[in-house]
Amino acid sequence: MSRRWVPPYALNEPGRRVLLLGNQAIARGFLEGGGQVASSYPGTPASEILETIADFAEMYGIYAEWADNERVAFEVCSGASMCGLRTMCSMKHIGVNWAMDPLMHVVLRNPPGGFILVSGDDPSQHSSANEQDNRFLARAACIPCFEPSDPAEAKEMTVKLFEVSEAYRLPVMLRVTTRLCHVRGDVVLGPINMERRKGKMAEDISWRKIPRLTGLERIPPHKPLHDKEEKLREAAENLEWNRVEATGGERLGVISSGVSYNYAKEAISRLGLEGKVALLKLGITYPLPEKLISNFLSGLDRLLVVEELEPFVELQVKAISKEANPKVEIYGKFDPSRKLIPREFELNTFIVSNALAEFAGVPKPLLPRRGAELQEIGKMITPRGLTMCAGCPHRATGYALKQALRRLKIEDYTIIGDIGCYGMLSYPPLRMIDTYLGMGSSVGVSQGCARATGSMAIGIIGDSTFLHAGIPGLISAFWNNTKIKLVICDNMATAMTGFQPHPGTGVTAMRKQGNKVKIEDIVRGIGISCLEIIDPYNVSDSIEAFMRALEFDGPAVVISRRICATEAVRLARRQGVRLEPYAVDPERCTGCRTCINTFGCPALVYDPSKNKVWIDTTLCMGCGVCSQICPFQAIGKRG
Amino acid sequence: MKSMAQVKEFNLIIAGIGGQGNLLASEIIASAAVREGHRVRVGETFGAAQRGGPVASYIRIGSEVYSPIIDPGRADLIVGLEAVETLRNAFRFLRPGGAVVMNTRPIVPVEVSMGLQKYPSPQEIIEALRRIGAEKIIHFDATSEAERLGMALVMNMIMVGAAAGSGLLPISTEAIRQVITERLAGPLLELNLKAFELGLEKSRSQ
Ligand SMILES: Cc1ncc(C[n+]2csc(CCOP(=O)(O)OP(=O)(O)O)c2C)c(N)n1
Ligand code: SF4
């Protein structure tokens, strides 16, 4: 099939300069570096890496897949690497927590195929529930950690890191952040590496080679790993991604890595400190090039380390300075009396300019205005948070559950949410989630709550999240007969991260038909006897099904199945089907706002001047749920 | 139009809410800038797939640009796809003497309909933009214009046109037109080009 538009990352036109998203640049690096197997599980900010690879995979004879979770993805890549293929496993920061177990083992195995683990960290939590600095995880696993500063460098590093990984027979971490993943920049395309290896389990994979670990001659398995680390420390001295810029500053220096380098660079020029402050840019942050840093430190009185999140480089540099230049004063975020850079949230040029100004003893840049008289303008700006889309099936599911609890007069209950769009049930008007932890935890946490309170505990989880991490929790609940109620919101997509398919959809990342996993078969297979399957767009049936599940004396599951509204709109558009919006009959609407105050679809807008509700047709997708909620039958199909 | 070669730093924010086509608009403007040989950085915060949350793209063009984020008070132009989002971003980011191109059509958060929050009127927003220091304000209901063309979704291309029509972008209108033609090749191309030209006209006539 010929495509209308070949996206720039897939072009076979070496030398062409194109605009690429950081994630696309990494995917392009995979292609130019001869990557053959990519596996991942969706998570912002890393998802587009695998999506991009999957997009050109068939064209270039590559295999790309979504796995059921990050641990499986990492294991798939480990297998490919041990069989000699170049491979990449990309995930968001907390995904690496799941991959940690196989990672801690594969580093001992000497895998021969180039193996890149991409960790997408998220300072400022743009789309995450925590901040986490995964450079520490690279260090814990004894693998090198590389930090590109822009899309062009990210592509270049990816290509080279396959070689580095193969030279040391060790996975490497490419640590990126949201401001790399989701930044577009100009990138020059390189030639595509078309070498396609045939995989075979390496003869000298360490488990095969090392004799049974018994007796006196036991070789510590970590010794070769520690030797590799020493060699990498040496090799780090000559990496092109480390460079001293803006020399001339004899007494003041800045060390920076990754995206922070851009802020440091702009801050130096904005403050007119060129020639007064030396700048060392690091492309590798573990292990550090100690000689390069020692030389850099040797002429300095004071050093400022500019990095996001934890003082990872700063602490290592402090250790190096003990020998190299014990008198140098190190500013950054560790020492409370020398703290100039915040440890929370992402940086920007303004924050770094302020820190640098204080560090260098020059006037701080001022914000251009924001006098007190403008503060009232600030107050008139309506706050806007995330919300579920108009027509979202999760809102209808939450509504029905709440009505069922109310009808049964159950007042003492705990609701544990999970990771997905339904998490927004915690916002007005439904406000029905008490708390949540990481992926899949609604199932386990609700059991703890049930045991602790002795009252009703409900977990709300999505289809993708249930398949990722919810199943063992449900097995445990059944096994121990812990009487939780689990609502599985099956919207047939991993919606929150960008509508990726999952095992329940049967569609693969390369848009092929795989096999479909049926969630109800899993639930039944575990042995759960109370299982209700509802369509949340049918309000009264849903409420009744919830009531049955809530009254059941034992663990019960309700699968609420309805395609994600945004996917439904997209599908309809593709098929040329028009989804009829609904309308409010102003004659019947009394202005009671039951539809808004108990349900709150964003397409329902209240007009105070008329004391009526109207429906914004640019948002309404015609789910019809509001028409079942209106006590005056004022809402119906248009026309 | 500014001279092409020597832009040092031009900062543009496209502000709107999820589902309005913000990212495509920013990709088109940035691709046109790359095509004209500029150094470009675009920083975006997307991630949440849902419609309705605030989305802003920072587009930075120029030889001295490294950071993908625009600092407070340094935006030269704000293109707002939704009224309050325009003000939110202008309040924080617009430089004194900067310009604003705004779709006046509001999208009202549910808290407003519930009576928990207030949503300012278009007049209040324009007045506030002036007080913030916006020198040039181009505004019209681009959603209605798009609906008149037959598809509310092409509002984003109307706004790209309006941005080009402001005369402030350091990119030629022709380059943008070319990128749209390539990027949106297919059955909807004609409609999108029509939307672009409409925005261009609307903006030039204000
Ligand atoms: C360990 C981990 N991996 C990935 C993510 C990213 N993530 C956020 S929500 C989500 C799942 C959304 O799918 P689903 O549960 O089906 O809910 P939906 O958004 O479709 O309603 C994922 C994978 C995460 N938060 N944590
Ligand atoms: S993206 Fe889909 S699942 Fe998520 S809030 Fe929107 S309609 Fe609901």
Ligand code: SF4
């Ligand atoms: S029919 Fe009602 S509930 Fe459904 S999307 Fe339209 S306004 Fe919202």
